Structures are given as structure tokens and as C-alpha cells.
Amino acid sequence: MAEQNPLNPPNPGHDSLVDGNVLAAKSFARCGVKHMFGVVGIPVTSFANRAVSFGVRFFAFHNEQSAGYAASAYGYLTGRPGLLLTVSGPGCVHGLAGLSNAMANTWPMVMISGSCDQSDAGRGDFQELDQLEAVKPFSKFSVRAKDIKDIPNCVVQVLDWAVSGRPGGCYLDLPTDVLHQTLTESEAEELLASAIDGADRKLIGTEIARSEIERAAELLKKAERPLIVFGKGAAYARAETELKKLVERTGIPFLPTPMGKGLLPDTHELAASAARSLAIGKCDVALVVGARLNWLLHFGEPPKWSKDVKFILVDVSKDEIELRKPHVGVVGDAKRALELLNVQIKDDPFCFARNHPWVEGISKKAKDNVSRMEAQLAKDVVPFNFLTPMRIIRDAISGMGSPAPIVVSEGANTMDVGRSVLVQSEPRTRLDAGTWGTMGVGLGYCIAAAVAEPDRLVVAVEGDSGFGFSAMEVEQTLVRYQLPVVVIVFNNGGVYGGDRRSPDEIKGPFKDDPAPTSFVPGAAYHLLIEAFGGKGYLVGTPDELRSALTESFSARKPAVINVTIDPFAGAESGRMQHKN
Ligand SMILES: Cc1ncc(C[n+]2csc(CCOP(=O)(O)OP(=O)(O)O)c2C)c(N)n1
Ligand SMILES: *[C@@H]1O[C@H](CO)[C@@H](O)[C@H](O)[C@H]1NC(C)=O
Ligand SMILES: CC(=O)N[C@H]1CO[C@H](CO)[C@@H](O)[C@@H]1O
Ligand SMILES: [Mg+2]
Numbered sequence: 001m002a003e004q005n006p007l008n009p010p011n012p013g014h015d016s017l018v019d020g021n022v023l024a025a026k027s028f029a030r031c032g033v034k035h036m037f038g039v040v041g042i043p044v045t046s047f048a049n050r051a052v053s054f055g056v057r058f059f060a061f062h063n064e065q066s067a068g069y070a071a072s073a074y075g076y077l078t079g080r081p082g083l084l085l086t087v088s089g090p091g092c093v094h095g096l097a098g099l100s101n102a103m104a105n106t107w108p109m110v111m112i113s114g115s116c117d118q119s120d121a122g123r124g125d126f127q128e129l130d131q132l133e134a135v136k137p138f139s140k141f142s143v144r145a146k147d148i149k150d151i152p153n154c155v156v157q158v159l160d161w162a163v164s165g166r167p168g169g170c171y172l173d174l175p176t177d178v179l180h181q182t183l184t185e186s187e188a189e190e191l192l193a194s195a196i197d198g199a200d201r202k203l204i205g206t207e208i209a210r211s212e213i214e215r216a217a218e219l220l221k222k223a224e225r226p227l228i229v230f231g232k233g234a235a236y237a238r239a240e241t242e243l244k245k246l247v248e249r250t251g252i253p254f255l256p257t258p259m260g261k262g263l264l265p266d267t268h269e270l271a272a273s274a275a276r277s278l279a280i281g282k283c284d285v286a287l288v289v290g291a292r293l294n295w296l297l298h299f300g301e302p303p304k305w306s307k308d309v310k311f312i313l314v315d316v317s318k319d320e321i322e323l324r325k326p327h328v329g330v331v332g333d334a335k336r337a338l339e340l341l342n343v344q345i346k347d348d349p350f351c352f353a354r355n356h357p358w359v360e361g362i363s364k365k366a367k368d369n370v371s372r373m374e375a376q377l378a379k380d381v382v383p384f385n386f387l388t389p390m391r392i393i394r395d396a397i398s399g400m401g402s403p404a405p406i407v408v409s410e411g412a413n414t415m416d417v418g419r420s421v422l423v424q425s426e427p428r429t430r431l432d433a434g435t436w437g438t439m440g441v442g443l444g445y446c447i448a449a450a451v452a453e454p455d456r457l458v459v460a461v462e463g464d465s466g467f468g469f470s471a472m473e474v475e476q477t478l479v480r481y482q483l484p485v486v487v488i489v490f491n492n493g494g495v496y497g498g499d500r501r502s503p504d505e506i507k508g509p510f511k512d513d514p515a516p517t518s519f520v521p522g523a524a525y526h527l528l529i530e531a532f533g534g535k536g537y538l539v540g541t542p543d544e545l546r547s548a549l550t551e552s553f554s555a556r557k558p559a560v561i562n563v564t565i566d567p568f569a570g571a572e573s574g575r576m577q578h579k580n
Contacts, residue, residue, distance in 0.1 A: 018188050020148045020179035024112075025050035027155035027192055028083070035059065035074065035451055037067040037444075038085030039094075042126070043114040043176040048085060059447060059481065064091050066470040068098015068111065069444030070451075072169070073431055075108035076236055077452040081162035081170070082109040088116055088176075089127030092134060098444075099169040100138040104436040106233065106317075108167035110158045111135065117176045118146070135171040144173035148181035152188075152195035160199060166317040167236065208332035208340060215328045216287065216312045217344040223285035223310075225358040226252045227272065229297065232259035232434075233290025233316065234334040239263070240427045242338035243289070250345065251352035253362045255279050257291050258432055262404075262424030269354075273420075274373075275365035280305050282358075289314045290334040293324050294435065300324065314338070377421065380542050385569040386417040386490065389545055393461060393488060394422050396549040403456045404429050405553075406449040410442045411463020413497070413570030414490040418461045429456070433466075440469030443477055443487075450483035457556060460487040464519060465495040471528060478558025479532040486552045488561045489525045494518040498567030526562035540564040 018026075024047055028036075033051075037059045040048045052058050061067035064086045071082030082102075086095040092113040102109040116125035135142050141161035145154045151174075158170040183191075220226055228247060230239070240263045247254050247264060253272040254264060264271065272279040280286075280298070286309055293300035293311070300311060311326035314337045321329035330337050352359050377391040397405055404426040409418045410433045424430050431445040442462050449458045460467075467489045478485055492498065499515040526536030537548035539561060552559040 015184035015186050017182040018185055019046075019182045020145070020151060020174065021046040021050050023148060023151045023183075023188050023192075024145075024155065024174060024179070025054050025056070026188070027152045027195070028159075029054035029056050030192055030196065031155060031159050032080070033083060033159075036083040036085055037061060037070040037074070037447070038083075038112075039064050039067060039087065039091060040085070041087040041091065043179055044085055044087055044112075044174070047112075047114070047174070047179065057451075058085075059451065059476070061444075061476050062472045063470065064094035065097040065440065066444040066447075066473045066476075068095045068109070069101055069438075069441040069470075070098075070448040071109040071111070072098050072102035072105065072107045073441070073445045073448035074452050075102065075162070075167065076105065076232065076431075077428055077449060079163070079236065079238070080108070081159055082107075082448065084109060084111045086111065086113045087127060088114050088131065089129045091127070092129060092131045096134065096138055097440075099135060099171065101434070101436060101438050101441065102169035103138050103140075104438075105434045106166050106168055107236070108162035108169075110162050110170045110172060111139075112172045112174060114179065115144070115173050115175045119177065131173050132171070138169060139171045140166075140168040142171035142173070144175065145178050146175070148178055148183055149191060151178070152192040156195045156199045166320070208330060208337055210340070212328055212330045213337070213340045213344050216330060216341060219285055219310060219312055219328055220250070220252070220287060220345075221348070221350045225282055225284045226250075226352070227279050227283035227286045228252050228254040228289070229257070229280075229286055229291055230254065230260045230263055230289040230334075231257035231291025233292075235260055235263055235290070235428050237290060237316070237334035238427070239289065239335040239338050242335055242342060245342050246338055246345075249342070249349040249351070251354070251356070251359060252287075253279060253359060257296055258419050259430055259434065260291060261419075262429045263427045265425040266423045267425065269363065270359070272362050272366060274367075274369040275362045277304075278365045279362055282306060283309060285310050285312065287312045287314070288326075289338065290316075292320060292435075296435065373420070382541055383566040384540065384564060385566055386413055387421065388542065389488075389490070389563050389565070390417050390421040390461075392542055392545050393459070393549065396546070396553060397459060398423055400457065400553065402426065403453075405457040405459045406431065406453060408432070408442050408445045408449060408458060408460040409462065410439055410466035411461075411490065412495070413492075414461060414463040414466070417570075422461070439466045442466055443470040443473035446485045446487065447473065447477045447481075447483065450477070450485055457553060458483070458485040459553075460485065462487060462489055463495075464489055464491045464493070464523065464525065467525065468519070471525070474529045474534065474558070474560060475532040478529055478560070479534045483558060484556035486549075486559045486561065487529075488563060490565050491523065491525060491562050492565040492569065493521045493523075493567045497565075497570055500568075521567070524562065526560050529558065529560040534558040534560065537561040538564070
């Protein structure tokens with residue numbers, strides 16, 4: 001087998017041979033890649049083994065979908081492309097889930113797939129697929145190494161493309177014949193050195209137009225009811241210090257998108273999340289930083305926004321500015337743009353005093369909403385609704401202090417309730433279903449978070465349906481690599497919960513089948529992890545939940561907590577009911 005071929009026999013005085021697997025692995029390692037996620041098999045097993053031998057830690061998954069989600073989130077958390085390795089054909093197709101999720105969230109990742117022998121393409125080769133064609137709709141750049149000599153250059157290019165401009169997914173195709181080609185060690189070194197030297201580094205980005213910064217400052221100054229909105233683009237750009245400075249010097253209220261939460265603490269006195277409707281409904285100027293005016297922000301249109309609102313958009317992508325046509329568009333890195341804006345307003349921070357009617361109005365609305373919510377949260381409802389266990393989890397997470405745990409969340413009710421109840425106080429500590437509302441991301445995100453931020457505990461708060469999409473990864477994540485991840489499953493027996501069909505919907509020959517939303521009631525998810533040697537908890541009361549959290553958080557060991565939830569608590573489709 002080629003994979004076991006001893007390619008580097010000691011041969012003093014002679015140049016030894018390296019194959020494509022070695023050269024590709026060495027190229028990634030030389031470019032600073034530290035971690036890789038994937039599933040091995042023909043023809044990439046040797047590549048993975050070689051990568052490990054060059055110091056790249058490989059996380060072997062059960063399914064490329066989860067590995068791809070992990071790679072995308074790793075890209076977001078570290079600012080360096082997350083790597084997904086797959087086999088050809090079906091492996092590549094499963095990997096498209098990760099690649100498309102990276103595109104939707106604009107996170108940098110690189111999918112590397114082996115492909116069939118180039119001379120057999122089109123003849124029905126083993127796991128054959130036109131992979132370059134398949135990845136096209138989901139990648140910003142794709143390339144095939146057609147010859148071993150292309151490898152170093154291709155590696156440098158995909159890594160650069162993934163992070164340049166608006167981040168996204170890129171693809172590298174490695175045909176079997178290329179992985180088995182050889183050249184001498186010194187030739188390989190030369191190619192690698194010249195690829196790295198000649199790298200067309202686009203990382204610097206375009207210089208920001210000062211005229212737009214001036215216009216933005218002018219517009220904010222004249223505003224009567226300004227608002228600052230920020231999203232995961234600002235989090236990716238690590239703009240937290242500049243944002244804090246802007247918010248605190250101007251006194252303008254702010255609203256994070258779900259993954260923007262934590263750039264400024266949710267508990268900040270200028271946080272407008274609990275007065276969201278008022279803030280977006282009445283603001284006259286909105287500075288939107290690293291967040292797209294897509295469905296999550298109601299397209300920036302009435303009735304949620306006022307029809308006269310003027311947008312200042314800061315986005316790394318010129319296309320995005322052209323699409324939304326804001327009043328002022330600033331193309332560039334969010335951190336840099338805010339730095340310039342802070343300089344621009346330095347001598348005249350046009351402070352909105354705390355008693356400004358706009359700020360006061362938001363603060364009052366927020367306080368009312370929070371105290372209404374806290375009154376609901378204070379009750380211990382058993383059998384559990386969503387609020388009671390979420391409050392207990394919130395308190396346990398807050399009790400951890402700094403560094404705060406990374407919260408991973410998916411599901412419908414579980415995610416919606418978690419978003420408003422769980423408190424984010426540090427940047428990039430929330431990963432959820434994101435722009436696409438993708439279920440099944442949770443376990444991959446947990447692995448990525450634990451790998452990218454080894455000092456932080458990872459706490460996943462998941463609906464039972466969301467969890468089930470990739471539950472087998474508990475073996476991979478939680479047990480095999482002993483990552484500090486606690487997965488809390490809100491078990492309400494199905495998608496949105498129990499059978500909620502109207503009598504009118506229950507008829508026909510299959511009316512006695514479980515409803516399409518129903519799962520086996522009482523699934524013992526906590527036993528799943530025990531099958532692999534992890535720790536499982538089954539809880540149904542506040543005391544049981546508290547003690548499971550205390551024990552698992554301090555153990556920092558893989559655990560699954562199966563929380564029994566009333567199957568009729570919550571709503572169908574969660575917050576998106578109007579669309580179902
Ligand atoms: C890939 C994918 N498939 C299907 C869906 C549709 N969907 C939305 S939420 C959801 C699951 C909700 O159930 P659960 O995770 O148990 O949360 P709950 O509301 O019960 O808390 C599904 C299947 C989706 N968003 N993404
Ligand atoms: C009340 O607060 C929650 C959680 O922060 C938020 O989702 C909701 O939109 C707020 N309600 C209004 C009317 O703003
Ligand atoms: C094994 C076991 O007791 N499982 C519990 C998990 O959660 C469900 C809620 O849907 C309970 O009904 C089960 O008893
Ligand atoms: Mg559920």
C-alpha cells in the first residue's frame with residue numbers, strides 16, 4: 001500500500017524522496033496550521049498521519065458534517081482558517097455542510113478533499129465526483145493541485161483566500177495520483193520556500209475612506225435617537241475595545257446580534273437588548289458594525305425599523321454595502337473603522353447624558369422588561385419549563401467568573417430562551433445556530449471551542465432535536481480527547497416538544513404513528529456518553545440540576561446532563577412560529 005511506503009529511507013549523501021502526502025502536510029504545518037478536523041480514508045489517511053507527524057493536532061470525527069462545523073467555528077474563534085479534511089465523493093459532499101455554514105456566517109475555513117486519480121475521472125472511479133464543481137456555490141476560492149509541484153502554492157493560496165476580505169470557505173482538491181507523486185526533499189523545500197515568499201498576502205485589506213468616517217461622525221452627531229448595532233463580524237474583527245470606547249464616550253445605547261453578545265457585557269447600562277423593539281423601532285440613526293441587514297435585523301425595513309432611519313454600515317465587504325445602500329457605507333475592518341471614528345469624535349464626543357430622554361426611555365423600557373422576566377425566572381416550575389433550568393444554568397455559568405465559559409446553543413425554544421436568559425460578559429463566548437439557523441452544529445462547535453480556547457470551559461445548551469443531529473460526536477469530543485465540555489440537553493421529547501397537532505391534522509392511515517415532531521419519550525441521552533466512558537446525569541428538579549452543574553463544571557470533564565422538560569412547555573417553532 002502506498003500509504004505505508006517508507007519514503008524517507010536513510011540515504012546519506014542522497015536527496016530522499018517525498019510524496020504528495022508529505023509535501024501537503026509539511027506545507028500546512030509550515031504555514032502555521034495547528035489543528036485539523038476531519039474523517040480519514042482513501043486517499044487522505046497518509047496525509048492526516050503525516051500532518052500529525054509535523055505537529056498538526058488532528059481531531060478525528062465520526063462525520064464530516066460535524067467536523068466541518070467545527071472547522072468553521074474554529075475559524076471564527078481564532079481568526080485563522082479552520083481546516084476540514086475529507087475523503088473523495090461522499091466525504092466531500094458531507095463536508096459541504098461545513099463549507100456552506102462558513103459561507104453563511106462568513107467564517108474562514110478550508111476544506112481539503114482527496115479526489116480520484118485524474119486519469120480515471122469520468123470513468124466511474126471509486127468515490128468519484130467533480131468536486132471542484134460541487135464546492136463552487138459554497139466557496140470563495142477553490143483550486144486543484146494538478147501536479148505535486150503545485151501543492152505548496154495551492155496551500156498558501158487557500159489559506160490566504162479564506163481570511164482575505166470577507167472571510168469564507170475555500171477548497172483544496174488533492175487527486176490520488178498527485179498524493180502519490182514524488183520529488184526530492186530539496187526540490188520540495190525550494191518549492192515551499194518560494195510559495196511562502198511569494199504569497200500574495202491580502203490580509204492588509206483596503207484603506208478606509210476618511211471621507212466616510214467624517215460623514216459617519218457628522219450623522220451620529222446630528223442624531224436625536226442614535227443606536228449602535230454590532231454582530232459577529234465585529235467580534236471576528238476583535239473590535240471590543242474600540243466599541244466600548246465609542247459607546248462609553250458618546251453614551252449611545254447598543255444592541256448586539258446573538259453572536260455579537262459579549263463584545264460589551266449584556267449587563268452594561270447602555271445595553272438595549274431588553275428594549276429591542278423600542279430601540280430599533282424609534283432610532284433615527286443606526287451605526288451597524290459587522291452585522292448584515294438580513295432577516296436577523298428585519299432587513300433594516302419597516303415595520304420593525306422606522307421608515308426614516310439612516311443607516312451607517314461598517315462592513316468588510318464592498319458588495320454588502322452596495323447591496324444594502326446605506327446612508328453612509330464604510331468598507332473595511334471593523335476594529336480599524338471604529339478606531340478612526342473614535343479619533344474623529346475625539347474632541348467632541350457629543351455625549352448623550354444618562355438623562356437624555358432617548359437613553360432614559362430605553363433604559364426604563366429595558367428595566368421593565370428585565371423585571372418582568374426576572375419575576376418569571378424566579379419561580380421554580382417543576383416539571384421544568386424552559387425558564388427554570390435556564391436560570392439555574394445562567395447562575396452556574398455566572399458563578400464561574402473569568403475566563404467565562406463559551407456557551408454553545410442550538411434548538412428552537414431552548415436556543416431562544418437561552419439567548420435572552422444566559423448572560424454574555426466576554427467577547428466571542430456565544431456560538432449558536434447562526435445566520436442559517438443550522439441545527440446539528442452544536443457538538444462540532446463544542447469541539448472547536450475547546451480546542452481554540454483551552455482555558456475556557458465549554459457549556460452547550462441544546463434542544464434534544466438539535467443535539468441528536470450530531471450526538472455521536474460525544475464519543476469524539478467528550479470522551480476520546482477528554483475536552484472540558486458539558487452538554488446540557490433540554491429533553492422535551494421532540495422538535496419543539498411533544499405532539500402539538502390539532503385534531504384536524506390527526507387522520508389518515510398513519511395517524512397512529514408518532515407525530516413528525518415527536519421523538520421516543522424519555523430518551524436516555526445521558527446514557528449515550530456513559531457508553532463511551534463519560535459522565536451522564538439525569539435531572540428533573542432544581543436541586544438535581546444544580547448539583548449536576550456544580551460537579552461537572554468543577555470536574556472539567558466531558559459530561560451530558562439530560563434535563564427533563566415538560567413536553568408542552570414553549571411554542572412550536574420557537575420565535576419563528578409565524579413562518580411554520
Ligand atoms: C439543518 C436543519 N434541519 C432542520 C431544521 C429545522 N429545525 C429548526 S429548530 C429544529 C429543532 C428544534 O427542536 P429542539 O432542538 O428539540 O428544540 P426545542 O424547541 O424542543 O427546545 C429543527 C429540526 C434546521 N433549522 N436546520
Ligand atoms: C425583552 O427582552 C428580551 C430579552 O432581552 C428581548 O428578546 C425582547 O425583544 C424584549 N422585548 C421588547 C418589547 O423589546
Ligand atoms: C431514562 C430517563 O429517565 N429519561 C428521562 C429523560 O427525559 C424525559 C423527558 O422527555 C423523561 O421522560 C425521561 O424519564
Ligand atoms: Mg426539543
